[in-house]
Amino acid sequence: MFHRFxxxxxxxxxxxxxxxxxxDASEWQEVIDARGRYHAVNTREVWRYRHLxxxxxxxxIVSTYYQTVLGPVWFxxxxxxxxxxxxxxxxxxxxxxxxxxxxxVFYFSGVIxxxxxxxxxxxxxxxxxxxxxxxxxxxxxxxxxxLTTIIASxxxxxxxxxxxxxxxxxxxxxxxxxPRPNFHVFLTPLLLVVICLFSLGTxxxxxxxxxxxxxxxxxxxxxxxxxxxxxxxxxxxSTVPLELRPYVEINPMTGVVxxxxxxxxxxxxxxxxxxxxxxxxxxxxxLLGLFAFNRAERxxxxxx
Amino acid sequence: xxERQRLAIRVEHLSKRYQIGKVGTGSLLRDVKGxxxxxxxxxxRRGAGPARxxxxxxxxxxxxxxxxELPQGExxxxxxxxxxxxxxxxxxxxxITSPTSGRICINGRISSLLEVGTGFHPELTGxxxxxxxxxxxxxxxxxIRKKMDPIIDFSGVSAYIDTxxxxxxxxxxxxxxxxxAAHLEPDILILDEVMAVGDAEFSRKSLARMKEVNxxxxxxxxxxxxxxxxxxxxxxxxxxxxxxxMKDFGPAEQVxxxxxxxxxxxxxxxxxxxxxxxxxxxxxRILTMNLDGQGxxxxxxxxxxxxxxxxxxxxxxxxxDVSIFIQTTSYHPVMAIRHSDSGRPLDFTVGRNIVxxxxxxxxxxxxxxxxxxxxxxxxxxxxxxxxxxxxGISVVGTRAGSGYPSELDPRSGPVFLPxxxxxxxxxDAEDWDKPDTDIYSDTD
Numbered sequence: 146m147f148h149r150f151x152x153x154x155x156x157x158x159x160x161x162x163x164x165x166x167x168x169d170a171s172e173w174q175e176v177i178d179a180r181g182r183y184h185a186v187n188t189r190e191v192w193r194y195r196h197l198x199x200x201x202x203x204x205x206i207v208s209t210y211y212q213t214v215l216g217p218v219w220f221x222x223x224x225x226x227x228x229x230x231x232x233x234x235x236x237x238x239x240x241x242x243x244x245x246x247x248x249x250v251f252y253f254s255g256v257i258x259x260x261x262x263x264x265x266x267x268x269x270x271x272x273x274x275x276x277x278x279x280x281x282x283x284x285x286x287x288x289x290x291x292l293t294t295i296i297a298s299x300x301x302x303x304x305x306x307x308x309x310x311x312x313x314x315x316x317x318x319x320x321x322x323x324p325r326p327n328f329h330v331f332l333t334p335l336l337l338v339v340i341c342l343f344s345l346g347t348x349x350x351x352x353x354x355x356x357x358x359x360x361x362x363x364x365x366x367x368x369x370x371x372x373x374x375x376x377x378x379x380x381x382x383s384t385v386p387l388e389l390r391p392y393v394e395i396n397p398m399t400g401v402v403x404x405x406x407x408x409x410x411x412x413x414x415x416x417x418x419x420x421x422x423x424x425x426x427x428x429x430x431x432l433l434g435l436f437a438f439n440r441a442e443r444x445x446x447x448x449x
Numbered sequence: 450x451x452e453r454q455r456l457a458i459r460v461e462h463l464s465k466r467y468q469i470g471k472v473g474t475g476s477l478l479r480d481v482k483g484x485x486x487x488x489x490x491x492x493x494r495r496g497a498g499p500a501r502x503x504x505x506x507x508x509x510x511x512x513x514x515x516x517x518e519l520p521q522g523e524x525x526x527x528x529x530x531x532x533x534x535x536x537x538x539x540x541x542x543x544x545i546t547s548p549t550s551g552r553i554c555i556n557g558r559i560s561s562l563l564e565v566g567t568g569f570h571p572e573l574t575g576x577x578x579x580x581x582x583x584x585x586x587x588x589x590x591x592x593i594r595k596k597m598d599p600i601i602d603f604s605g606v607s608a609y610i611d612t613x614x615x616x617x618x619x620x621x622x623x624x625x626x627x628x629x630a631a632h633l634e635p636d637i638l639i640l641d642e643v644m645a646v647g648d649a650e651f652s653r654k655s656l657a658r659m660k661e662v663n664x665x666x667x668x669x670x671x672x673x674x675x676x677x678x679x680x681x682x683x684x685x686x687x688x689x690x691x692x693x694x695m696k697d698f699g700p701a702e703q704v705x706x707x708x709x710x711x712x713x714x715x716x717x718x719x720x721x722x723x724x725x726x727x728x729x730x731x732x733x734r735i736l737t738m739n740l741d742g743q744g745x746x747x748x749x750x751x752x753x754x755x756x757x758x759x760x761x762x763x764x765x766x767x768x769x770d771v772s773i774f775i776q777t778t779s780y781h782p783v784m785a786i787r788h789s790d791s792g793r794p795l796d797f798t799v800g801r802n803i804v805x806x807x808x809x810x811x812x813x814x815x816x817x818x819x820x821x822x823x824x825x826x827x828x829x830x831x832x833x834x835x836x837x838x839x840x841g842i843s844v845v846g847t848r849a850g851s852g853y854p855s856e857l858d859p860r861s862g863p864v865f866l867p868x869x870x871x872x873x874x875x876x877d878a879e880d881w882d883k884p885d886t887d888i889y890s891d892t893d
Contacts, residue, residue, distance in 0.1 A: 147736060148527075173459075173554040173555065173556060174555060174556050174557065175554070175555040175556075176552055176553070176554050176555070177541065177542075177544060177547065177548065177552060177553040177554075177555070178551070178552035179547065179548050179549055179550045179551065179552070180549065194587070195582040196584050196588075196589050196590045197585060197587075198502065198580050199584075199590075200584040200585075201584075202581060204570055204573065204581060207572075207573070208570055208572050208573070211572040212572070252506075279567050279568055279585070280545070281545065282545070282567045283543070283545070283568075283586070284543055284544035284545055284566050285585065285587065333641040443546070444546055444547055445466065446540070446545055446749055447467055448544045
């Protein structure tokens with residue numbers, strides 16, 4: 146009987162309507178319908194599945210190097226070998242500047258930051274496809290999968306980071322013009338958050354699109370290699386000619402990598418505008434990614 | 450007002466449209482067009498309800514405007530041919546994919562036994578996989594730890610629980626996986642026998658678990674099965690899907706009975722059945738006649754004698770043989786009879802030939818029966834005519850006073866003979882005490 150109850154508020158007649166019949170509102174624990182909540186991430190649901198997230202991360206880490214002799218040492222061997230090759234090819238053969246820093250720390254810092262982005266991005270962008278088997282059988286918040294990748298990548302990064310610190314201390318004490326860490330190191334978490342948000346965002350966008358357009362996978366795997374060359378990983382920003390700098394600086398990864406190098410090595414520059422730009426970009430990309438992913442996850446099983 | 454029975458699931462106007470065809474170079478253009486025209490349509494019909502969607506060249510309605518209710522604590526069976534929408538419905542209920550329109554309202558936690566072994570990783574040990582699988586199925590850490598021991602006990606693989614599951618036999622693997630699933634405590638259990646990969650043992654186990662969950666704990670169950678017997682024996686209500694629409698809904702026995710009948714819809718078609726056989730003999734008609742051969746009789750009643758008449762057009766005289774096989778609609782053989790076994794020759798002459806099978810001792814009960822017919826030439830070892838699974842004989846009801854059962858007992862077979870009974874007192878003169886020839890004896 147209160148369905149249309151006229152209330153008089155400040156002389157205005159307003160029809161108060163109950164938005165839904167009581168049965169709709171209270172009787173059902175869950176309602177599945179065609180309209181998705183494109184705008185919102187169901188954080189409560191993700192929280193409810195936190196145990197699954199933990200198990201996935203654990204499985205990810207443990208199963209990667211299962212039945213290998215070196216085990217988790219591989220987390221460190223990979224960047225060390227990459228650093229060595231970079232130092233050889235770019236440092237010795239082509240003599241690209243390392244901003245006066247020892248090549249080992251210069252390349253290693255770039256490599257571990259880059260692989261944090263690179264690996265999580267690539268893995269997230271194919272996450273729906275690689276996990277199709279399980280996703281076809283059971284429901285859980287799909288966002289758990291990309292989150293797993295991010296957390297697992299971060300753990301891998303931390304192991305590499307410890308190695309980096311050891312390397313850094315060695316050179317800081319031995320090399321004459323060596324790395325000079327400064328107070329910006331305390332802002333490292335900020336940089337990591339920006340990288341994670343950025344790789345999550347871009348990964349989600351690509352993941353959503355690859356559901357329908359597989360072509361993108363080919364484009365991405367080769368595009369990501371090119372993307373590394375417009376990020377100051379193998380060269381310092383200072384060597385980029387001024388007129389070309391905007392093309393490198395438009396890349397959200399640039400400010401972060403430069404900032405990280407500055408904090409630990411003392412070379413390069415900590416530029417708040419560049420890092421702020423990176424952060425804003427990452428947030429924007431993340432929102433777009435969440436939107437696309439929320440849209441794609443509802444029906445991707447039909448097309449995969 | 451009396452309290453309404455609480456519902457576990459309510460499905461309202463549920464539709465699911467799938468895109469069919471290949472995703473190729475054309476699909477991008479089509480997508481863009483689709484988004485554009487969709488946007489325009491939305492703008493035009495603002496406020497109006499969603500447009501009714503139908504099949505077209507690129508889309509197929511897997512489910513079309515389906516509505517039903519499932520009260521708590523009931524077992525619902527779902528039947529239908531392949532592609533009728535059964536699995537789609539389950540996928541929608543379990544949130545694996547989402548509906549195109551309509552909605553599903555759910556009360557309670559859902560879990561399905563088609564998830565058995567989901568998330569198992571071959572490199573992890575049995576114990577680790579229990580944690581993994583439990584987490585995938587939505588259990589929390591504490592819940593899994595609490596149930597760990599019962600799960601291991603139930604699985605019967607406790608000796609190998611700390612061995613990676615890749616070293617398990619497939620039987621152990623399935624047992625462990627099933628054990629985890631069986632210890633879930635869902636409010637609504639979904640069981641898809643069609644999808645379930647597993648042996649008969651596994652199928653039996655899941656069915657047993659389902660009954661237990663329903664009876665002891667009063668939980669709701671949805672069962673999809675191709676085994677109509679399973680449906681009848683456990684389900685209260687049954688939903689029959691056909692091409693995404695609800696064809697039938699109601700008490701399970703009735704729905705299954707109608708479904709079985711509908712398996713042979715074109716029952717009249719055999720009357721003027723034309724077959725493509727050999728050039729010199731052609732079956733024209735099969736029909737059921739009264740015993741005296743005067744007048745058609747259809748449908749038949751159980752206990753009524755009849756003739757099964759075959760009409761052939763023969764253009765070349767030969768000594769042949771006719772065999773008739775009678776089967777139930779689920780292809781179980783009932784009987785086979787061959788003309789040559791009667792010891793008399795069957796000489797087909799040019800013209801219209803009539804061959805009657807005289808069923809003067811009726812043996813079929815209520816139901817439909819398929820006829821497979823073969824005309825052979827024993828001399829030349831040739832099969833001249835072979836017609837398989839014709840929807841041949843339908844028996845409806847019982848002739849009164851014939852001694853045939855008037856109601857169909859699901860435990861009985863399709864064949865019945867009105868055998869006699871006798872009852873009297875044993876006289877002392879009779880020597881009956883020879884236990885060695887008895888079927889059963891309880892002498893002390």
